[in-house]
Amino acid sequence: MASIHPTAIIGENAKIDPTAEVGAYAIIENGAEVGAGSVIEPHARLCSGAKIGANCTISSFTTIAGLPQDLHFDKSTISYVEIADGSVVREGATIHRATKENASTKIGKNCLIMANAHIGHDCVFGDRVIMAPFSAAGGFVEVGNDTFISGGVMLHQKIRVGEGVMLSGNSALSLDVPPFVNSLSRNNIAGFNLVGLMRRKVAREAIAELKKLYALVYGGGNPRKNAKEAFDSGLAKTNEGKTFLRFFFENENSKGIVRPRSRNED
Known part of the structure; x- marks a missing residue:
């Protein structure tokens, strides 16, 4: 049996691996899934459509698979958030489910989404992405492997960020960012992320x-x-x-x- 605190609220059709841990007052709705060895901390909320891989940590006061912030979204649409193995979502972060039927907002393996970050609907993040506090990605943003999103970075909807990019703090991007570069300020780049490459x-x-x-x-x-x-x-x-x-x-x-x-x- 999974270690589930007696105050946690678990939907009848939720799937929780026997080796997972669920903390006090956590909410795991119908249709949510929690993989082997994952920890759902106290007061975390996994909405219907949340699919958490193995050995993940979902910290307190997060909301995973909440409704998209899209005025045209039909609440009856069945969609998901998929978080791959080994990823960590820290306290207060939000990740919204996709807007299209049977589609997913996807977070890759071994990512670190820090406190109070936001990932919008239909985003696709690669593996080992780090997203610092108070940064945000609008809908349909694609982020490549090994990219570092610093604090306060704002990513406009429907842009791509290549792999291995370093986005400097408080940057604002509304255009695509090619792989391996340093990005700063507003839609600006300055050479390569040499530290990351090395x-x-x-x-x-x-x-x-x-x-x-x-x-x-x-x-x-x-x-x-x-x-x-x-x-x-x-x-x-x-x-x-x-x-x-x-x-x-x-x-x-x-x-x-x-x-x-x-x-x-x-």
Whole structure:
């Protein structure tokens, strides 16, 4: 039997693994699921549609799979939040379920969503994403693996953030952010997240190639066109270089991609 505090409120059709732990006054609604070894702390709320993987921690006063903040959402829509194994959602954070039938808002493996952060409906976060306190992602935001979202960052709906990005505190993004870069201020970038690349033990030749491709893509003219021409010409030899270039042209519905700007433009 799972360790469930007697004051917890558990829906009849909730699925809780026998090795999970549920704290005092937690609410787990009908249809919610809790995986092996996961801890649901006191006063946490798992709404219908919450699917928590193995060895996760859902901290106090969180709300997982709450209704989307979408004026057109039909409450009868069946949708989900999926949190993969090993992820931690700290106190006061909110993650809303998807707006489309049988769709999911997804959080990858070993993510850390810190206190009072918000992840909107239909977002897809990769693995090992860290999201600091008081940051927020609007609906349909995509975030790649190993990205760090600093405190107070605001991500506009329907944008993409590539893998390995560092988003500086209080940044505001309404355009796509390519992989591996440092982003700051409002829709601005400044070179690569070298600390992150080195921590992930990316080869020196890949980092050198990324620097050359960055200069080429942002050297003048249209970055999308520059990236496509560089990719088609085979200038990217490493996986990192190919990933960087593909980001610029692989999504035809992109709202636009950030560019480096001077302090005077900021």
